[in-house]
Amino acid sequence: MLQVKMTEAFKMSFLDAPVPEIGEDEVLIRMKRVGVCGSDIQIYHGRHKYMTFPVVQGHEGAGVVERVGGKVAGFKAGDKVTVQPQVFCGACAPCRSGHYNVCQNLKVYGVHTGGMLAEYFAAPAAKVLRLPDAMSLDEGSLVEPAAVATGAIRRCGDLAGANVVVLGAGTIGNLVAQVARASGARKVAITDINPRRLDIARACGIPACVDTRGRKLKDVILEQFGEDEADVIIDCAGVKAIFNEAVAAARCSSKLVVVANYKEPVEVELPLFQRREVDMLGIMMYLRQDFERAIDLMTRKAIDTAPLISDHFDIRRMEDVYPYIDDNPDSVMKVVIDIGD
Ligand SMILES: [Zn+2]
Ligand SMILES: [Zn+2]
Structure with missing residues (x-):
């Protein structure tokens, strides 16, 4: 499968990586859309303080379930989904008091650990959220930024x-x-x-x-x-x-x-x-409930995300994305990467 990896600042490589194996609690997602965020731009410029290269970017993703592990309930092939991109320890004081969004050992997919900028991504089912069938994949990629807002x-x-x-x-x-x-x-x-x-x-x-x-x-x-x-x-x-x-x-x-x-x-x-x-x-980040509220508000059209997307790029043109953003600071809002059809 195609996977884009940032190897150092301003440099990325297009890899032919194996499709991830999934564990029994995991979901394999065929990625369709990945939004580009301010933190991604910082990583590209080598100005993000808390990450190390190389990294596969992508924490604002939407896709379709390809298959699920043996112990996964609640998802089936074909479901539209997004991913809550936080890995937390569960043991530190913030985690124990329910504030895992500020876990002292927090890792974010696409920043501190591998992200979704690939044709497939495997995630624990506990971090996957179902999107309504009527929600477009474009909107699905905006659930994560909307969850920042609901949080x-x-x-x-x-x-x-x-x-x-x-x-x-x-x-x-x-x-x-x-x-x-x-x-x-x-x-x-x-x-x-x-x-x-x-x-x-x-x-x-x-x-x-x-x-x-x-x-x-x-x-x-x-x-x-x-x-x-x-x-x-x-x-x-x-x-x-x-x-x-x-x-x-x-x-x-x-x-x-x-x-x-x-x-x-x-x-x-x-x-x-x-x-x-x-x-x-x-405000640093969201909890699961904030993702759920974001999906609910979007589904009920209580918030409108469509006007936020200013540009689409195919993943094969990923090298053009950041220079384009740098050259058009006044007109670019949300850039969405399209993966596959
Ligand atoms: Zn973001
Ligand atoms: Zn923790």
């Missing part, structure tokens, strides 16, 4: 009646805003400085899509929410200057939620957190 919103707690502003209208920010809206928020606004991303946010039905070029976040929040301001500010931008604007714009007893991946320390005005009793939450 983030779960951590925010009850959003009923809340004013929520999401900073950054990339794929994750867009999905976070949509999930917030589907979770009972009173009003949801999303901000960006990229008009194309704001157009996509509008196409997804996000109520207020605000171009913040030349504007202070505090003013945008007052304009959108009035004197109640924002109950929850969710940072999906990952830009130091924007984070400090978010701190300045946080109201008394509001929540400031960090979803974006920061690569270096950020200096903040700590006294504002203390005096305003701002809760800061860090």
